Every structure is written in C-alpha cells, then in structure tokens.
Amino acid sequence: MRVVLDTTSGDYLISVAPYMIVSFATPAVILIGTLRHRPPHLAGWILLVVAQVVYAAADAVTVADEFLSGEYLEPTPADLLYFAYYLLIAAAVLLFIRRRSPGWDLPSMIDALVVAVSAGLIVWVFLLQPLTGDSELPLGAKLTQTAYPVLDLMLLILAVRLAMGTGTRGPVLYLLLGSLVTMLSVDTVYLVQGIIDGAAVSEAYLDVVWMISLALLGLAALHPGVQHFDQRSNTAVPDASPIRLGVLTVAVLMAPGVQVVVWMLDWPLDIPLISGTCAVMFLLVMARMAGLVAAQRRAAVTDSLTGLHTxxxxxxxxxxxxxxxxxxxxxxxxxxxxxxxxxxxxxxxxxxxxxxxxxxxxxxxxxxxxxxxxxxxxxxxxxxxxxxxxxxxxxxxxxxxxxxxxxxxxxxxxxxxxxxxxxxxxxxxxxxxxxxxxxxxxxxxxxxxxxxxxxxxxxxxxxxxxx
CATH class of the missing domain: 3.30.70.270 (Reverse transcriptase/Diguanylate cyclase domain)
Structure with missing residues (x-):
C-alpha cells in the first residue's frame, strides 16, 4: 500500500519541529541526569540513552523520507531503527527489574504473565488478526505492522513486571512507568487508527502524546531518586495488595469480556483461542494462589526480622x-x-x-x-x-x-x-x-x-x- 502525504512543503518541517526537538533532547537530558546524580548502577540508564539516540535517529529518517519523497511505504529504513529502539529499551527495563528484585521473583513473574496473556489476547483479536487478514497489504507491510504490536506487548510485560515487582517506590518509578504506558497507549491508538482508516496516520495530537512520553522519561532521569531507584529490595515476596489483586481480576475477566465484545460485533468467534486463554489464566491464578498459601505458611513459622523460626x-x-x-x-x-x-x-x-x-x-x-x-x-x-x-x-x-x-x-x-x-x-x-x-x-x-x-x-x- 502506497499513501501520498502532503509533506513536501516547508510547513511540514515547521509542524514537526517541536516533536523533533523533544526527540533529540531526550537522550541528552537522560545523560545529564545520569551524570549529575551518578546512580550506583549505570548500565540501565546508559542503555536508555542509547535507545533514545536510536529513536531520535529513526524519527529523523522518517521525517526526511516523508519530506523528500512525499510518500509512505512500509517497511521503511526507519522501521529497523524503531525495532532496535524497542529491544534497547526492553533491555534497560529488564536490567532495572533484575537490580531491584532479589533472586527469582516468581510471584511478580506470574502476575506479569496473567496481564500479558490477557493483553496478548486483545492484541491478537483487535490488532494482529485484522492486520494479517488484510489481503491488500504487501507481505512486507503486513510483517512490519504486525511487529509493532508484538514489540509493544513485550514492553507491556516488562512494564507490568517492573510495577508489580519488589523495589523502592517513588517518583522515578512512576515517571518511568508513565512514560512506558503513555508510549504503549499512543502506539496502540496509532495502529488502531491505521487499521480503521486503511492508511498511514499523520495526526498532530499523536505527536503531542509521544512528546509527553519522552518528557516523562527525561524527568525520571533528572530526578535525584535515580540514585536509589534500582537498589536491591529487602522484600522477598511482594504484597497481595488491593491494587495488585484488582489488576489481576481485570486481567482474568478480560478473556470472557473479549468473547462478549466479539459476539456483539458479530465477528467470527474463535472458540479454541478463547478457551485456551481461559485455561492458561486459570492455571496461572492457581499457581499464584499456591504461592500465596506457601508464603503465608512461611510467614507463620518465620521470624520477620531474623529469618529464623518462630x-x-x-x-x-x-x-x-x-x-x-x-x-x-x-x-x-x-x-x-x-x-x-x-x-x-x-x-x-x-x-x-x-x-x-x-x-x-x-x-x-x-x-x-x-x-x-x-x-x-x-x-x-x-x-x-x-x-x-x-x-x-x-x-x-x-x-x-x-x-x-x-x-x-x-x-x-x-x-x-x-x-x-x-x-x-x-x-x-x-x-x-x-x-x-x-x-x-x-x-x-x-x-x-x-x-x-x-x-x-x-x-x-x-x-x-x-x-
């Protein structure tokens, strides 16, 4: 699919200038914050700097391609840079998770899998299936557009794992999570609108939301809390808090919810997919309950201060x-x-x-x-x-x-x-x-x-x- 865009005038460059300034400024801001506050473990923050440099380069290639050619055809050279950005930022978040969590934090991993299975079902039914089912799209465009929701899902899993794992809470965590969630949300809107319109999306409001995501990431790096953000937690098992249980409840109910929505839209109902998802959810919830029971038993016979028996x-x-x-x-x-x-x-x-x-x-x-x-x-x-x-x-x-x-x-x-x-x-x-x-x-x-x-x-x- 080839879509002609009105991007060859100087007005186009003026309209994208604010976004490009934020895009190129973000890695510099993260580097300044890292050098100023000197967190004890630099690897995660340096990876974020590199990821944002690659992201800014991808934005520059996209703007240049659109301005010079006036056309948008996937895959573009910028797509390879965007894919690299996803992998780099995922590696950074994974480093933060491993630094903050003592040992193998199985409860948080199960919680993240519950949310991931639920999100994966939604991504497949409402994004991947319509994309792969569009016979007019060339194979390269199909693969490229399909890769983005898969990469977004990977980042969502890591973001949920970061939020539900152990470790210090504070502004840095909330700003970082806010940046990831904002980026994932606007990416989803971009993909859905592209499916609905059947064309490339060029909306100024999406650029504004992407800029907000980048700004939140820069603010996280500038906050003094980066010095303690990835400190290893003394908490071995995260609490089954009301918020955590609420998130898991919504995730578990998502599978039958998707089934109802598909039925209301009169779409073909994929019974094996829905049934398999529900079965996986049930097994994960049972594993989580078994972990909670085991943790309560350990707590009943273990002194909380010394770790000895009670x-x-x-x-x-x-x-x-x-x-x-x-x-x-x-x-x-x-x-x-x-x-x-x-x-x-x-x-x-x-x-x-x-x-x-x-x-x-x-x-x-x-x-x-x-x-x-x-x-x-x-x-x-x-x-x-x-x-x-x-x-x-x-x-x-x-x-x-x-x-x-x-x-x-x-x-x-x-x-x-x-x-x-x-x-x-x-x-x-x-x-x-x-x-x-x-x-x-x-x-x-x-x-x-x-x-x-x-x-x-x-x-x-x-x-x-x-x-």
Whole structure:
C-alpha cells in the first residue's frame, strides 16, 4: 500500500519541529541526569540513552523520507531503527527489574504473565488478526505492522513486571512507568487508527502524546531518586495488595469480556483461542494462589526480622522431637541463648542498631549449626536451639562453638564496630519432658548470666517434676 502525504512543503518541517526537538533532547537530558546524580548502577540508564539516540535517529529518517519523497511505504529504513529502539529499551527495563528484585521473583513473574496473556489476547483479536487478514497489504507491510504490536506487548510485560515487582517506590518509578504506558497507549491508538482508516496516520495530537512520553522519561532521569531507584529490595515476596489483586481480576475477566465484545460485533468467534486463554489464566491464578498459601505458611513459622523460626514453630518441633525420643531413648539437646547487655545497644545506638545486632547473631547461629538442628527466635534478644540426638558432652561443645563464633568478630553498626557476646544455657536428657527440658535450659542460662555472662553452662541431669 502506497499513501501520498502532503509533506513536501516547508510547513511540514515547521509542524514537526517541536516533536523533533523533544526527540533529540531526550537522550541528552537522560545523560545529564545520569551524570549529575551518578546512580550506583549505570548500565540501565546508559542503555536508555542509547535507545533514545536510536529513536531520535529513526524519527529523523522518517521525517526526511516523508519530506523528500512525499510518500509512505512500509517497511521503511526507519522501521529497523524503531525495532532496535524497542529491544534497547526492553533491555534497560529488564536490567532495572533484575537490580531491584532479589533472586527469582516468581510471584511478580506470574502476575506479569496473567496481564500479558490477557493483553496478548486483545492484541491478537483487535490488532494482529485484522492486520494479517488484510489481503491488500504487501507481505512486507503486513510483517512490519504486525511487529509493532508484538514489540509493544513485550514492553507491556516488562512494564507490568517492573510495577508489580519488589523495589523502592517513588517518583522515578512512576515517571518511568508513565512514560512506558503513555508510549504503549499512543502506539496502540496509532495502529488502531491505521487499521480503521486503511492508511498511514499523520495526526498532530499523536505527536503531542509521544512528546509527553519522552518528557516523562527525561524527568525520571533528572530526578535525584535515580540514585536509589534500582537498589536491591529487602522484600522477598511482594504484597497481595488491593491494587495488585484488582489488576489481576481485570486481567482474568478480560478473556470472557473479549468473547462478549466479539459476539456483539458479530465477528467470527474463535472458540479454541478463547478457551485456551481461559485455561492458561486459570492455571496461572492457581499457581499464584499456591504461592500465596506457601508464603503465608512461611510467614507463620518465620521470624520477620531474623529469618529464623518462630517460637510457635520451635514449640511444635520440640514436642515432636521429645515424643520421638521417648520411643527411641536418644538424647535431646536444648540451648537457650541470650544476647548480653542488649539494652545498652538500644540505648546507645538506637533500636535499628539493635535490630542489626539481632540479625547478625541470628545469621551466625544459623551458619554454625549442623543440619537437623532447629534455631528459633524465642523472644526479644533471646534465641533457642533444638539439637536432636545430642548428648551432654556434644551439646556443651556446640554451645562453646556458638559462643566463640558470635564473640569472635565485632558487629558493624554503620561505621561503629561493637563487640557482641551471648550467654548460653544448655540442657540434654534422654526421653525428656518438653517443659522440664525448657526449665533446665532456662536455669542454666540464668546461672551463666550470674557467673558474669559470655559463657555457657550445662544443666545438671533433669529430674522430672512430680505431678
């Protein structure tokens, strides 16, 4: 298809001048913001600069082609540059996602796939199918016009993944997402209008919206928040917030919604496509629900600060181990561990510093214990350790190893190095009663504190309390 455009006059260059100024200014603005604020990881922002340079070059080629030839025929040389731009900006967003999210953020990936499947159905039914079904278009034009919604869909998936993943919230994230969403929206309008009109689209209002998208991207790079934008988050699993659940609900309902719209338009209804989409949606939602249930179970047995087990989980594990020991007659060892003078840390350095001490003590306890042991935060600055099949001699050696491990290196409190020690009460007995074992370890801990702290004390053989 060849469409003649009225682009050979000087008025055309004047009309596109504002857009071209914004297009060429955007990579310079991103580079200025990057150099000024010096984010710790430059790769993503440099990729954005390169992407916008390629985008500006593509715009220049398009304007030159239209002005010199007065014609518009796809594919054009500018299309290759636009395709490269999509790949570069996708790589930049992917870098941001990987920097911000700890490990493999499966919940956010599932959420993004739910939205992507829904969007993919809409793109196919209302964009790709009409484009590929137009027999008057040459094959090159069909492939070119089909590639744009596919690339837009790729960017949409990454944008949703960025929005739903973990990481800091703030102006930079919202400006970047606003730029991507605006660009995807105006691209969609451009494609739909081209399908409806059956010709190339040249509308001034579309240029204005594209300029808004570019301006939002430049503002994101200029904001001081770029210094913290791609910092790794401490949140392992994103919240199932009302907004997130609302987005997923709309996405899941989109498949039957598309079916209703197609029926109302009296278009041919593709039953296998709609049914397959609904089945994929159902499986993704079930996977997401399974993840939420697993996360809730982990939260119920995991201390939110230290990552150790909770007191509730420990109590259940101790009761189970004592019942097993009653059948086999093996020893059950128990260590009760208390951080010495913890109140002084809070009073001198503040509660956040006290939290860092607890986290570090928990880490050293977890790494120094053998497989099969259960380590838990018992309450406040107190920890507890269950050592199955461990007699008094081995338990005393374990207590001393843990004590020296914790006292061996100071804890860094943001520039202040402080020495941290613990007192440990140990108790071991074959086939013990849980309450008797806990009482003996607690009494041994009290004796360790009374003897001057930073030591371990092994309880005397346990005598069951008379009923």
């Amino acid at each position: 007191r509730r989980h420990f109590t259940e594990a101790l009761d189970l181990e004592c019942r097993r020991a009653a059948r086999t007659g093996h020893d059950v060892g128990l260590l009760m561990i208390d951080v010495d003078h913890f109140k002084r840390v809070n009073d001198s350095y503040g509660h956040p510093a006290g939290d860092r001490v607890l986290v570090e003590v928990a880490r050293r306890l977890a790494t120094a214990t053998r497989a099969g042991a259960v380590v838990a935060r018992y309450g406040g600055e107190e920890f507890i350790l269950l050592a199955p099949q461990t007699g008094p001699a081995d338990l005393r050696a374990l207590a001393e190893r843990l004590r020296t491990e914790i006292a061996g290196l100071p804890v860094d409190l943001g520039g202040n190095l402080i020495s941290v020690t613990v007192s440990i009460g140990a108790a071991a007995d074959p086939a013990p009663d849980p309450e008797s074992l806990l009482r003996a370890a607690d009494q041994a801990l009290y004796a360790a504190k009374a003897a001057g702290r930073n030591r371990s004390v092994l309880a005397t053989p346990i005598t069951p309390q008379a009923a």
